[in-house]
Amino acid sequence: MSVEEAAQLRRHLHAAETRDDLLGRAIKRDIRALELYLQLPPEVPGHGEAGGYEHNRHKQNYIHLHLAGKLWLITQEPRYRDYVIDMLQRYADVYPQLRLNTSKDTNPPGRLFHQTLNENMWLLYASDAYSCVHACLNTEQRLHIENNLFREMVQLFTETYAHDFDIVHNHGLWAVAAVGICGYAINDQGIVDKALYGLKGDSVSGGFLAQLEQLFSPDGYYMEGPYYHRFALRPLLLFAEAIERRQPQVRIYDVKQQIIKRTSLALMSTAFPDGTLPALNDSSKTMGISDEGLIIATSLCYQRYGADPMLVAMAQHQQQVWVGAAGLQLARAARDQAPMPLNWGSFVLNDGAEGERGGLGILRHQDKTDDLHMALLWFGQHGSDHKLHAALDHGHFDGLHLSWFNRSQEVLNDYGFGRWVNIEPKFGGRYIPENKSYCKQTIAHNTVVVDEQSQNRGDTATAEQRWGELHFCVTDHPAGQGISARAQGYYEGVDMQRSVLMLQLEGLSAPVLLDLYRLTSTAEHQYDYALHYQGQIIHTDFDISASPQLSALGAAHGYQHLWELGRGHISGETQSAQVSWLMGHSYYSISTALPAGGDVIFCRIGANDPQFNLRSEPALVIRSRGRDQLFATVLETHGHFDESMEISENARGDIERVEVIGHNQAASVVRLKRRSGQNLVVMLSNSSDVEGPHSVEFNGQLYRWNGAFATRPETEA
Known part of the structure; x- marks a missing residue:
């Protein structure tokens, strides 16, 4: 200063x-x-x-x-x-x-x-x-x-x-x-x-300029995820500002097409609407935009790259600025601008030094009540480079992971890391052993596990050679928004594609989230579709058999840390399951189609944890067996509960069940059955040519549409 x-x-x-x-x-x-x-x-x-x-x-x-x-x-x-x-x-x-x-x-x-x-x-x-x-x-x-x-x-x-x-x-x-x-x-x-x-003086083998050139993707994303990104941002900005003041001829803020700006904004734009950062890879569940690195970033980006209303909104949510000349400018702007939501819009951030290693997709929608809904689909590279240092492996085996946020809470959540930061009695404040045995494993995330094995066999060196591929991202469809990605080779002989659509249905104030997770294989496998939530189960449309004695769901790859509490078997003509729960003041429901039948398993984290290191949290595992499988699931936000006023409204959602009409290499078609009778058919392209006209026939019925996906109303007689 x-x-x-x-x-x-x-x-x-x-x-x-x-x-x-x-x-x-x-x-x-x-x-x-x-x-x-x-x-x-x-x-x-x-x-x-x-x-x-x-x-x-x-x-x-x-x-x-x-x-x-x-x-x-x-x-x-x-x-x-x-x-x-x-x-x-x-x-x-x-x-x-x-x-x-x-x-x-x-x-x-x-x-x-x-x-x-x-x-x-x-x-x-x-x-x-x-x-x-x-x-x-x-x-x-x-x-x-x-x-x-x-x-x-x-x-x-x-x-x-x-x-x-x-x-x-x-x-x-x-x-x-x-x-x-x-x-x-x-x-x-x-x-x-x-x-x-750098020590060799070449700006390639090391040094600050090499960091700027190599550490971030062209979009500014950092492979270890937002938690470590915000930690890296602090020294980056402090040194950059010192360089600009002492050696302005370096033009540090213009290096790599203004990578300092792009990486700062990339991190900001991943935040949930309440300012918390998504817990990708090893991550704290409480880290957010009030971190010192992001405080500095908001002020310096405003000063060095020009006035941006979203930076002012950031400062208003942070409720502080960096103490310096940059903070002086931003404080004046924050005083004069009306408050704004943290809505960075919908987009994809590419991962990898050249933007070639998958990425992160975010969909956002602000509904009529001004509530901001956010879905996040992760399909990037493994979040570490173990060749640098064994201790730097912060990656999780969670390709095609999904997070869902609305009404100021994380509805489908990621566990984050297993660590009690700086709490010395808990394993010296370091990562607990269960970070490797549970938190990193695929079952700890909202994705699909094949044959109770973590993706890429739970091996870091293998995982570093693979990443997902974007199939499509649509943010301006009349029916809503959608993002789709593929992951191949994560399991031998199994290909995976996940498509997430945020749809606005007539008569509903909040959008519904349609999750189409498609797996294909020439051999039969056990597929476990895992969802991690918080709250109290309110309703199921199937019978549950409680476990007479608690036992772990499995023996390894994180299953050994899940207590099986009970399960329901899904069969019959509908082959659909619905589960509702209450979280805070809101009701949530999932409606899932299981064409091959299967089980819904209710679990809780904490088995084989003698030191009580893990948090006791619930999970659902929807299990099916087969070769080709489409998990078609609708997640619905509905109703309101106020215990102090003894008010409960709309505790049953609008979606009654989901039906899979058909799926193949060309397309997936499902039906959303609504209580109102105003059913909706959703058609989605699985082919590489997502933009062109599409047609597919299932059960003698021809379906035609243009673009990545489309919807068609269907009123019951």
Whole structure:
């Protein structure tokens, strides 16, 4: 932060008309946090477990060093300056003598933390704090801090761990950003150049420019998913801003056709309507747009790439801005613009360095009550590169996974990671063993499992060689929207295609979601269509046999962690099943066609979990056997429940059942039977020529339509 910028913020903080806007509140929040921390005696602890006292104290030290540095410039409070100088000297006193910490996983250890990633973070924030007080130090203080702390840390990262410094990964991004910002802080361009261009200086084998060129797809998507994307975004933006201020000739914000803008907006646009990020791959269920990286991104994109109303909407939902000149501009805009929903529209984000490895499709619809519905279909590459580092395998085996969100809640949810972050008594705050045995496995996701085996045999090296393929994405059809993708080779001899349509039906305020999951094989298999939900079962249209004694649903690939609570067998003429549940104030129903018959199995997570590491959550497994199978399922949102007012409305949905008319390589045709009698036939193309005219005959009936899909009303006599 420059002196001029700090003066601007100081005037903003004291002006009556702006002191309580988003920026004014952010500065005052930082002051309160710092003042509270300064009440503690200063301490430089030794080594500790991940999430333990020592770990957290080192982390809080760098957070508050950073706060104190910028607040010294803004407020000119001498105690903040003195705190930074004192703490940096304390660390410089001890750092050269510290032995390496003990690593309990495959991450290389630092001298302060159990892994160098945290040490990179410490260096980045401490270097920034140092730059704020640098002018106030005498020569002896500068040399002591620079030589015994910062240069020692840089040497650890660029020499001792040179093999990790240049990896193109979020860990590598933190490393180069920390070293680069440190180089600027101590005025050593040689250090900056290592960070910017890599240890070989070629901008290809490593360094910040290589990260920008190789880490993200052309659409800006990051292979590890939104949780790790938001983590990578923070050092990316902080270093980019430092480069722009110190070396504007690099034109960092224009690199790779403005990849910084595209990757920032790509991440923002994946968020659910409540701001939570989808839990793709290893992910927290609570991480959202209020993360620091996204706060910085919203402000910097607004400043560096121009005014965008959606960025203003982001700031309004975040209820804060980055403390800096960029936040100043955005705070003014947020004060003047009427609130907007977080509706980024419907689209596909391609995955892979060249956009060639599948992707992520999102459908959004804002209904007449202004509720925003969002469906997400995942068909990208496995979310890791195990060749870089064994500990960096954050991918899940969940091709063609589906998420569904409306009425401010995740209706079909992804479990996310198995980890109790920084809770030291729970496996040291690291990933729990069940992260591999359950959370990564296919049955833990809303997709189909074949023969109780995870996709790609649950093997990372195999999964990294495969990814899905987009079949179509339609966002402007009169009947609604749709997205379809294929996954081939995930199971030997089995091809999969999933098509998700968000349809507006006459007489319904909320759209229904039609899920057509088609599997084809020359051999017979067991197909398990899994759905993970939250709430209380309200109704089924079939009988359930409760399990007299709890047992695991299977022996491996995540099945060993599912208690089987009961099941219902589906047979007869309709061969359809319906299950309704209550979640919050809303009712939800699924209606599923099972042409080959089968079972609906009610499960709960928690079997073979002696340390109670997993969350106890329900799931449905719809099981069928055969060669070719079309799981045709309608998910309907309906009704309202208010226990305090003893009101229950429309507890039974409009969809009565789903019927599969037929499916083959050319097309799938299904019928939605409605209680109103205004039935709907849905026709969908499975052929590669999705745009042309289509015709298919099933049971002597000819069906014709144009485009990827179409609907046709059908009134019962």
